[in-house]
Amino acid sequence: MNSARRPEHRPGLLRRRPAFRRVWMSEVVSLLGDWMSFVAVSLLALGGEGGGVVALALVMVGHHLPIALFAPVAGVLADRLDRRWLLVATSVVQGALTVGMLGAAVLGSVIGLQVLVFARASVGALRLPAQSAVLRHVVEEDELLEANAIASATWSVMFAVGMAVGGLIAGLGPAAALALDAASFGLSALFLRGLPPMVAEGRAEGGILAALASVRRDMVLAWQHAWERPRLLDAVLAKTPVHMANGGALLLLNLLATQLPFAGTGALTLGVLQCVRGAGTGVGPLAGVALVRRGLRGELAATGAAWLTFGAIAVFAVTRHPAALLAVALVWGLGSGANWVLSSSEIQRLSPDRFVGRLSAIDNLALTVGLCGTLLGGAVLVERVGVPAASAWLGLGAGVVAWLGVQWVLRRRAAAVPAVPAVPAVPAVPAVPAVPAQHPLPPEPGPHPLPPETERG
Numbered sequence: 001m002n003s004a005r006r007p008e009h010r011p012g013l014l015r016r017r018p019a020f021r022r023v024w025m026s027e028v029v030s031l032l033g034d035w036m037s038f039v040a041v042s043l044l045a046l047g048g049e050g051g052g053v054v055a056l057a058l059v060m061v062g063h064h065l066p067i068a069l070f071a072p073v074a075g076v077l078a079d080r081l082d083r084r085w086l087l088v089a090t091s092v093v094q095g096a097l098t099v100g101m102l103g104a105a106v107l108g109s110v111i112g113l114q115v116l117v118f119a120r121a122s123v124g125a126l127r128l129p130a131q132s133a134v135l136r137h138v139v140e141e142d143e144l145l146e147a148n149a150i151a152s153a154t155w156s157v158m159f160a161v162g163m164a165v166g167g168l169i170a171g172l173g174p175a176a177a178l179a180l181d182a183a184s185f186g187l188s189a190l191f192l193r194g195l196p197p198m199v200a201e202g203r204a205e206g207g208i209l210a211a212l213a214s215v216r217r218d219m220v221l222a223w224q225h226a227w228e229r230p231r232l233l234d235a236v237l238a239k240t241p242v243h244m245a246n247g248g249a250l251l252l253l254n255l256l257a258t259q260l261p262f263a264g265t266g267a268l269t270l271g272v273l274q275c276v277r278g279a280g281t282g283v284g285p286l287a288g289v290a291l292v293r294r295g296l297r298g299e300l301a302a303t304g305a306a307w308l309t310f311g312a313i314a315v316f317a318v319t320r321h322p323a324a325l326l327a328v329a330l331v332w333g334l335g336s337g338a339n340w341v342l343s344s345s346e347i348q349r350l351s352p353d354r355f356v357g358r359l360s361a362i363d364n365l366a367l368t369v370g371l372c373g374t375l376l377g378g379a380v381l382v383e384r385v386g387v388p389a390a391s392a393w394l395g396l397g398a399g400v401v402a403w404l405g406v407q408w409v410l411r412r413r414a415a416a417v418p419a420v421p422a423v424p425a426v427p428a429v430p431a432v433p434a435v436p437a438q439h440p441l442p443p444e445p446g447p448h449p450l451p452p453e454t455e456r457g
Contacts, residue, residue: 013146017143019138019195022191023192024150024151026189026192027155027158028158029187029188030185031155031158031159032161032162032184033162035161035162035163036162036163036166036169036180037174037178038162038166039169039270041101041178042270053255053379054379054380054383057251057375057379058114058376060250060251061375064121064371064375065368066124067121067128067365068365068368068369068372069122070122070126071361071362071364072215072358074127074128074130075219075222075357075362076212076214076215076218076219076361077126077129077130077208077357078129078133078360079129079356079358080200080210080211082199083133083134083137083199083200083357084134084192084198086127086130087131087192088193090123090124090126090127091127091189092186092189093123095184097119097120098120098182100116100119101113101116101117102179104116105175105178106175128364129357129358129360132347132348132357132360133353133356135148136348136356138198144345145289148285148341148345152281152285152337152340153285153286155281156278156279156282156333157278157282159281160274160279160282163272163278164271164272164275168267168268200353200356200357201354218358219361219362221358222355222358222361222362225359229350229417231346231350233409234299234406234410235344236359236362236363237363237410238306238339238406239339239363240366240367240369240370240402240406241306241370241403242306242309242335243367243368243371244370244399244402245309245310245396245398245399246309246371246374246395246399247371247373247374248378248391248392248393248394248396249316249317249391249395249396251375251378251391252317252378252388252391253273253277253316253329255382255388256269256273256320256325260320260325262322272326273325276333277329278333280329280330280332280333280336280337281334281340282337283333283334284333284335284336285338285340285341285342287334288302288338288342292342298342302342302343304335305335306403308331308334308335308338309332309336310399310403311331311335312329313332313396315328316329317392317393317396318389343363344363347360347363370399373398374395374398375391377394377395378395379391381394
């Protein structure tokens, strides 16, 4: 009789990693509030005093442009400061600014809302690289892929639920959604306060002032590190073409919701379309990861995800049947979500801990500039020609051209530096073996001798 014991059941990542569970719970409540208020804010921008297509684009850009403007500072802060403290502080400030947005909404001030959206997004931009880097502290190296999959699925579920609920709440007015959003930031900060200190391994010495003084130099060092490693450079640039296409298409989606309110009202229609697209962003990464694990090369999976997004946006621009719009929105989300997770996982896997915050910031910077460019360009074009689909075609054309340009750069870099491999920070997925590093990384030099940093709780 075989006396071998059956393998013990391994609990899920959320159960066996309490710190990761706290990060996850903070994101659940924060994302739910954000997406509920996004529907209300978008509709107020379209229909309020001083509203219109360009006003809508400005509100959407206000949500995203600060990510580009503050990405260098955010990346350096994430690699030099306590990442836990950075997340808590930004959550508290964002909650206070959301209360201000509530006041602007009650007064019906589109301009005031735009200013406060920009201010809140500016503070939020400081937390994005830390959010990516903090996973390195709360899970083991071989759990990063699972952690990213959970984070992606959570974002998608909260996006879908938040958009759907936001469409319902928007019928009561934007104030209700913004009040719930403000409360969500406070709850998020409470979850994050229970985390231990989280500082980067091998970080340069110095506090906030030293970090701000070294932003330019530190970002150049991170870019040079990626530039010399084409596989890592590919991951850093992979989202930008897709988000250029997304920018024009998202503007069209908002316009169609008000022009073709097949769910009864523009608010509900916008919520339903975004809900379906959000569901796709959750399923897409799971499919992409499964294909990679079955042996598909990561580069091919990312390429397929990009072109799936491009194709779906092209169809979305020409169809007007409600069922077709929903189906295409789902496929659009599949491609965009897979592209996001595949590239983010590669950045975390191939980057040393002391660079991951800055490389995530470069990633955010590039994709956000592309997204905002096609949003604003599409809005101006729609205002001039009067054809809503023009925004989607502008974004799609820019995205395809950018994708071809990135591939051309990567081929040239691969030919120029064939002997310099990516330096994996974590073991590769079995189906995609990583190239081992030939030389250890030297410590990152500091610009000047700096006083010891005082840890902040």
